[in-house]
Amino acid sequence: MTQMDPTLPAMPGQRLARGVGRLLRSMDHAVLTEFTPVRGLRVDVISMGPKGEFWIIECKSCRADFMGDRKWQGYVEWCDRYFWAVDCDFPSELLPPDTGLICADAYGAEIQRMAPETRLAGARRSRIMRDFARASALRLQGLTDPDAFSAGAF
Numbered sequence: 001m002t003q004m005d006p007t008l009p010a011m012p013g014q015r016l017a018r019g020v021g022r023l024l025r026s027m028d029h030a031v032l033t034e035f036t037p038v039r040g041l042r043v044d045v046i047s048m049g050p051k052g053e054f055w056i057i058e059c060k061s062c063r064a065d066f067m068g069d070r071k072w073q074g075y076v077e078w079c080d081r082y083f084w085a086v087d088c089d090f091p092s093e094l095l096p097p098d099t100g101l102i103c104a105d106a107y108g109a110e111i112q113r114m115a116p117e118t119r120l121a122g123a124r125r126s127r128i129m130r131d132f133a134r135a136s137a138l139r140l141q142g143l144t145d146p147d148a149f150s151a152g153a154f
Contacts, residue, residue, distance in 0.1 A: 008106050012061035012087075015106035017045050020057050020085045023102065023109035029055070032135060037078040037128060041071060046079070046132065054120065054128055057083040057102060066094055078128060081115035 009015050014033075021031045029047035036042050037056075045057040056079040060066040066084075076082045083100030086092065092101060092112070100115025120128065141148055 013044060013059040013065070016059035016061065016085045016087065016104045016109075017057075018106050019104035019109040020045050020059065020102055022107070023104070023111070024055070024057075030132075030136070032132065032139075035132070035135060037075070037131065041074050041078070043075055043078075045085070048129070048132055052125070052129065053080045053117075054125070054132075055079055055081045055083060055100075055115070057085050057100075059085045059104070060090065061087070063091060063094065066090075076118070078120075078124070080117055080119055083111075083115050085109060 009018060017033050021033065024031045024045070024047045028050045031045060031047045033045050034042060035046045037046070043056045044059040047055045047057070049055065056075050058069070058072055058075065060069070066086075081100055083102050084095045085102040085104045086095070087105060088103050095101060098116060099113075100111065101113040102109050103112050104110075
């Protein structure tokens with residue numbers, strides 16, 4: 001019987017996100033998972049590159065996961081490049097050809113098809129950058145001082 005590594009995330013999509021995050025960090029991107037660009041949308045991975053470019057990556061663990069996703073088109077308007085991250089056994093012909101493709105596992109990832117670039121408008125970029133920075137700072141504070149969110153400090 002093989003035992004799962006206790007340091008790995010439990011869900012397949014979270015394992016893909018971990019590998020994608022490692023790839024993006026190697027490319028000097030800052031990475032957030034489970035980010036909400038606007039109410040009603042939650043992306044699996046968003047990254048800000050060294051020149052301020054935003055990439056969104058949706059992790060799909062199986063065919064049913066992809067087929068059940070009805071919101072992904074709404075994510076495209078919140079990034080400069082949009083990618084799918086799947087494992088190497090995923091039927092990639094299901095994925096729209098005008099999007100990026102990343103093959104990933106829990107330990108790393110590789111870009112198979114670069115996503116086309118569609119630059120964000122200035123106001124949208126400003127908003128996403130502010131929200132990205134705020135989410136990052138709040139998460140860091142939560143790690144360094146978990147009681148700060150329940151202490152009612154002013």
